[in-house]
Amino acid sequence: QVQLVESGGGLVQPGGSLRLSCAASGIRFSIYDMSWYRQAPGNQRELVASFTRGGLSNYADSVKGRFTISRDNAKNTVYLQMNSLKPEDTAVYYCNAKFMGSVYWGQGTQVTVSS
Numbered sequence: 001q002v003q004l005v006e007s008g009g010g011l012v013q014p015g016g017s018l019r020l021s022c023a024a025s026g027i028r029f030s031i032y033d034m035s036w037y038r039q040a041p042g043n044q045r046e047l048v049a050s051f052t053r054g055g056l057s058n059y060a061d062s063v064k065g066r067f068t069i070s071r072d073n074a075k076n077t078v079y080l081q082m083n084s085l086k087p088e089d090t091a092v093y094y095c096n097a098k099f100m101g102s103v104y105w106g107q108g109t110q111v112t113v114s115s
Helices: none
Strands: 003-007 010-012 018-025 033-039 046-051 057-059 067-072 077-082 091-099 102-105 109-113
Touching: 003 091, 018 033, 018 091, 018 109, 033 067, 033 077, 046 067, 046 077, 057 067
Parallel strands: 010 109
Antiparallel strands: 003 018, 018 077, 033 046, 033 091, 046 057, 067 077, 091 102, 091 109
16 A cells, blocks of 8 residues: 655744655655645645656756755655745645656645745
């Protein structure tokens, strides 16, 4: 049974930081491309950052320079360090694992940026 379990969301003031974690089980983690997506109310789900199995990272323009994605294959975990958070970063953040035709999603974790 495949599980992706996100944690680390919460309420933070503008300019603050959060670190999201996504722990994977039931998959051979190291061969999967791992990504973070987010979805704000009324908006489509959008890609925030990805980290391929080959070690390449990619970011949405809106988060470049503020967010950092990383992975620890020994712990089957992918992280998203979010700094200088803005109210427009408020969304549910989802972890995604993809390898060829197999795609898995976590249940999501809420991030709210507000004073």
